[in-house]
Amino acid sequence: MHAKKIPATIVTGFLGSGKTTLLRHILSNAQGLRIAVIVNEFGELGIDGDILRSCALECAEDGGTEQVGQLYELANGCMCCTVQEEFFPVMKQLAERRDDIDVLLIETSGLALPKPLVQAFRWPEIANVFTVDGVVTVVDAPATAAGQFAADPVAVDAQRRADDNLDHDASLHELFEDQLSAADLVVVSKVDLVDEAALAEVEALVRAEVPPEVKLVRAERGALPLSVVLGQGKAAEDSIEGRHSHHDHDEDHDHDDFDSLDLDLGEQDPQRLLAALAEVVKAHDVLRVKGFVAVRGKPMRLLVQGVGKRIDHYFDRAWAKDEARTTRLVFIGRDLDAQRLQHALA
Numbered sequence: 001m002h003a004k005k006i007p008a009t010i011v012t013g014f015l016g017s018g019k020t021t022l023l024r025h026i027l028s029n030a031q032g033l034r035i036a037v038i039v040n041e042f043g044e045l046g047i048d049g050d051i052l053r054s055c056a057l058e059c060a061e062d063g064g065t066e067q068v069g070q071l072y073e074l075a076n077g078c079m080c081c082t083v084q085e086e087f088f089p090v091m092k093q094l095a096e097r098r099d100d101i102d103v104l105l106i107e108t109s110g111l112a113l114p115k116p117l118v119q120a121f122r123w124p125e126i127a128n129v130f131t132v133d134g135v136v137t138v139v140d141a142p143a144t145a146a147g148q149f150a151a152d153p154v155a156v157d158a159q160r161r162a163d164d165n166l167d168h169d170a171s172l173h174e175l176f177e178d179q180l181s182a183a184d185l186v187v188v189s190k191v192d193l194v195d196e197a198a199l200a201e202v203e204a205l206v207r208a209e210v211p212p213e214v215k216l217v218r219a220e221r222g223a224l225p226l227s228v229v230l231g232q233g234k235a236a237e238d239s240i241e242g243r244h245s246h247h248d249h250d251e252d253h254d255h256d257d258f259d260s261l262d263l264d265l266g267e268q269d270p271q272r273l274l275a276a277l278a279e280v281v282k283a284h285d286v287l288r289v290k291g292f293v294a295v296r297g298k299p300m301r302l303l304v305q306g307v308g309k310r311i312d313h314y315f316d317r318a319w320a321k322d323e324a325r326t327t328r329l330v331f332i333g334r335d336l337d338a339q340r341l342q343h344a345l346a
């Protein structure tokens, strides 16, 4: 007989807002908790899974978790639309391993609506084993301050819009509202990239979307105490129904506006590739780019992370012996033309 249900924390938030970074922080500070992880990506390449797996290997040695065997990736789609086909079978597998799991962490894709996922926890097979401890919504402070999710684009400061080369439309605003409508905790991320005035503006925007009992916390690189993120004890599946959401009457969540493109670019000169990428994200409606670069003559692989116009890169680890040394990048955006992108980066 199992007395206690396993608490599940659902981490949601727009593309590139900092969900994986938050998960990494939790896994690195797991204090012996056995954490199972489900990651879902809109794109075809399982990059987050790879990052978290590397993290788990590093972390296991110094107080982190050893959940390498308990990482489930649902790539190529959006979990909220494939609850039955994708999410449910994984949950059944996890239920069978319930004695090995203390906590379940779920990272949704950046385009997901969290509500259908929370509702799935009412299905008896899941409800017997798991409960939703809380929904954590990560809000990208610089993108929000720059007006990416503004209801009224005209109201967004014109200079900021030009600086950030941001796109504004109703669908991004709706997604922002929907992801916040499910929140039990809001993490305002990347606070190192904005000043206090912008941060206060972002918090006011968030406050307008969430009830007063929902806590807002600020984070840099996901560095939050475990006790803030986990153990909320909300049983969120019981309360989600009453919450306002734009999709309440329209659970058909349409991703047709967004494309995901996976490019294989062989070995690369990193300076040239990064320069070309900077041009590409300016000239195309790219919301997110990420992937690994095989640098000619280097044993380490270069990790590239782009959010809007901002592109970060660093060497994360050596290529493994059995890995194909090639550059693979996934682009998420709108009206993406594979040929044009490939040509621009060739």
Ligand SMILES: Nc1nc2c(ncn2[C@@H]2O[C@H](COP(=O)(O)OP(=O)(O)OP(=O)(O)O)[C@@H](O)[C@H]2O)c(=O)[nH]1
Pocket (backbone or CB within 6 Å): 013, 014, 015, 016, 017, 018, 019, 020, 021, 022, 048, 109, 110, 189, 190, 191, 192, 193, 219, 220, 221, 222, 288, 305, 306, 307, 312
């Ligand atoms: N400067 C700064 N960068 C951050 C912070 N948090 C995350 N980032 C960077 O933002 C980029 C996106 O972060 P991720 O954690 O991968 O975002 P995500 O929400 O998991 O992205 P998707 O899964 O693609 O939706 C990465 O380059 C991170 O290193 C932060 O607090 N400060």
